[in-house]
Amino acid sequence: MFTIALPKGRLVNKVCKLFAACGFDCEDVLADDRRLVSFSGDGGVRYLLVKPSDVAIYVERGAADAGVCGKDVLLEGENDVYELMNLGFGKCRMCVAAPVGFRENLTAPLRVATKFPNIAKAYYAGKSREIDIIKLNGSIELAPILGLSDVIVDLVETGATLRQNDLEIVETVLPVSARLIANKASMKFKAADMQKLTDALRQKGETA
Ligand code: PRP
Numbered sequence: 160m161f162t163i164a165l166p167k168g169r170l171v172n173k174v175c176k177l178f179a180a181c182g183f184d185c186e187d188v189l190a191d192d193r194r195l196v197s198f199s200g201d202g203g204v205r206y207l208l209v210k211p212s213d214v215a216i217y218v219e220r221g222a223a224d225a226g227v228c229g230k231d232v233l234l235e236g237e238n239d240v241y242e243l244m245n246l247g248f249g250k251c252r253m254c255v256a257a258p259v260g261f262r263e264n265l266t267a268p269l270r271v272a273t274k275f276p277n278i279a280k281a282y283y284a285g286k287s288r289e290i291d292i293i294k295l296n297g298s299i300e301l302a303p304i305l306g307l308s309d310v311i312v313d314l315v316e317t318g319a320t321l322r323q324n325d326l327e328i329v330e331t332v333l334p335v336s337a338r339l340i341a342n343k344a345s346m347k348f349k350a351a352d353m354q355k356l357t358d359a360l361r362q363k364g365e366t367a
Contacts, residue, residue, distance in 0.1 A: 161204050161352040164218055164226035166211035170337055173248045174227050181359035215240055215340060224345035225356060230335045231314060235275045241341045243357055249337035251316040253278060255330040258303050261310070272302030273312040282312065282332050300324040 165174050165188060175185045187197035188206045195208045207223055214228035215238035226240075229249055233242060253275065263269065272293040273279045283290045293308050300320055302308040312332060315321060321328065339360060346353055 160202075161225075161349060161356075162207060162223045163204060163356075164207045164209050164214045164223035164228075166214050166226075166228055167208050168211060170211065170227065170229070170249045171208070174246075174337070177246065177248070177360070177363055181363060183356070183359065212236070218340050218342050221342050221344060223342065224349055225339065225341045225353065227337055227339055229314075230333070230338055231275060231278065233338060233340065234281075234333075235277050237277065239343065241343060241346060242338050243341050244339040244360060246337040246339055246360065246363075249335070251314050251335050252328075253312065253332040253335055254315045254328045255282075255310050255312055255332060256300075256303075256315070256321050256326045257310040257329050259325050259327050261303075261329070263309070269310060270308040271310055271312055272299050272308035274299060275312055278332065279312040300326055 165171055171188065175188050178185045183204060184199040184201070185197070185206055188208060190197065197206050198204065207217060209217055211228055212232050214226040215232055215236045217223040218226040218240045219238040227246065231253055268289040268291045269283070270291045270293060271279050271283070272295050274296060276292045276294050279290065279292060293302060295302060299311045299313045302311055303326065304324060310329060311326070314335060315328060339357070341353060
């Protein structure tokens with residue numbers, strides 16, 4: 160049995176479409192029910208549907224042999240996994256955003272609200288800028304509106320959430336897209352399955 164962890168939410172339809180096009184049957188993953196485990200028609204592949212930010216944890220710990228998650232998740236979690244391929248979809252940007260017209264006070268630490276404290280810390284450390292991290296778990300855009308933070312570090316896809324909350328991009332931190340990741344032991348002990356998956360996906364995705 161080869162187990163693949165897939166991210167719930169925005170990416171799952173695109174992932175399943177790609178997998179199906181590559182001959183990996185994951186029709187049951189998209190069934191309109193609450194099942195978190197499903198199987199390919201031939202029973203050879205087991206799919207786990209997990210929170211996007213948890214995919215790399217399942218893969219690192221060997222609960223899944225492979226997985227699909229965003230580059231943001233990999234950088235934030237620093238999990239001990241192999242990043243095999245850039246799948247070329249789920250494209251968005253990690254950005255610093257602030258209320259329209261915001262002017263930074265360079266004499267005080269910058270208050271940064273984010274779901275991605277490690278990425279934000281590394282980014283500002285690179286600029287030698289002192290910051291105060293406010294770790295939130297969602298609706299990050301509220302923080303500067305309420306004065307809880309000066310800026311946010313968050314993902315921007317269409318930009319609609321920023322626009323509708325009177326925020327604008329100040330800087331781009333990094334581009335983000337979906338990646339195929341693998342458990343280190345599975346790369347050795349399930350090499351044939353892993354090869355089959357990467358060969359199939361390589362024709363469709365971009366190499367990392
Ligand atoms: C993400 C991200 C932004 C939004 C960006 O949030 O944190 O809020 O999507 O997308 P856009 O540029 O297309 O508007 P998500 O929808 O995952 O919800 P959350 O705020 O609960 O994290």
